[in-house]
Amino acid sequence: MANKTFKQASSIHGRNPQHLIENVIRQRVYESAFWKEQCFALTAETIIDKAVEMQSIGGVYGNARPLPFMCLLLKLLQLQPEREIIFEYLQAEEFKYLRALAAMYTRLCFKSFEVFDILEPLLQDYRKLRLRNNSGYHITHMDQFIDELLTEERVCDIILPRLTRRDVLEEVEGLPKRKSPLDIGDENEDRENDDESEDEDADRFVSKSPSPASDNDERFVSRSPSGSPPPDDKDRFVSRSPSPPSDS
Template sequence: MANRTVSDAIAIHGTNPQYLIEKIIRTRIYESLYWKESCFGLTAETLIDRAVSLTSFGGQYGNQKPTEFLCLTLKLLQLQPSKEIIIEFIRNEEYKYLRALGAFYLRLVGTSLEIYQYLEPLLYDYRKLRKRTIDGGFTIIHMDEFIDELLREDRVCDTILPRIIKRYVLEENDELQPRESALEDLLEEEDDDDY
């Protein structure tokens, strides 16, 4: 029962939401101590407390143990909270790992348009994040680098990401406005200073 998706869950990308995490990794999560001790009986509201206490993110480490971040991602896929809750995770500026968890979850379940609308503004978040590496150590990356990986890579945190429509296609269909880079503003300021 503890490893089942909620009964009223909607299929994501044509499948059970939990299946967005590969079977072997899902099995490792179910067998992990963190899952058994900290994720049992969580609701969308109580999960926030666990996400706020995260100190790193990543996929698997050491002897292929899942990170707490990956366990909470699977729990979100099980619970399938409303998009409004996930958007609040993303908009939260106080807790960076809560924001990273919301962004990762949205990248897994969101539509291409939603992904670009809600994740691109996070490219201006330059806070440092601790990323758990496969050898069990940590490396430092920035939130904007993590978001860039979510928008460009096929696999993040040992999870295969669903394909999304390329940004330029959405722009050509008038679904998205052309992206404005912060660098363009800096270049314009420099040009003004030259005169």
């Protein structure tokens, strides 16, 4: 009973959800100590604690030994939690391995339209992830892992269900066109440049209409000798002191 899918679970892509993982790997998971000791009686809520404790992603390593990532993925397929719960897993930004696990489950179980719509925003997550395979540990990133889920046929030793091409989904099902962060950055930069050019044009604008003269303004009179008007005789200064007698 511990290895059987819940009766309430529905088929995914026309088959038992657990069968999305190949039989060889699935049998290895059933025989592993982690499955028997840590995954027994897990629920959609308690599986979060196990996912938070994960230190890497991957399928099998060594002599086809399954990683906890693969065991918990199979447990999710067995439980088939509600979609809202998977969305909560994806929104838990502080737990990156829980998000990676939910992204893998989404890729396996959801329709093509939903896969693109749900996973593409995660391409903005650049955090590091540890990937383990037969050659040891490697460093990858969340956006690289998501890109592989959207473009590759096999990820973490699992053959992924066929995904409808994005351009077909855009034409047939109305999937919005994907905007690259570079395109968004260029649009914002062009918008800023347009605003700056408008500000510069406003500063360079000079009104050609004459400004009205104020009645209180004083007329400018040049004080230079060449430009000063001849003084009037009445306005001339006349000294009242007698002039000294001339010797002649």
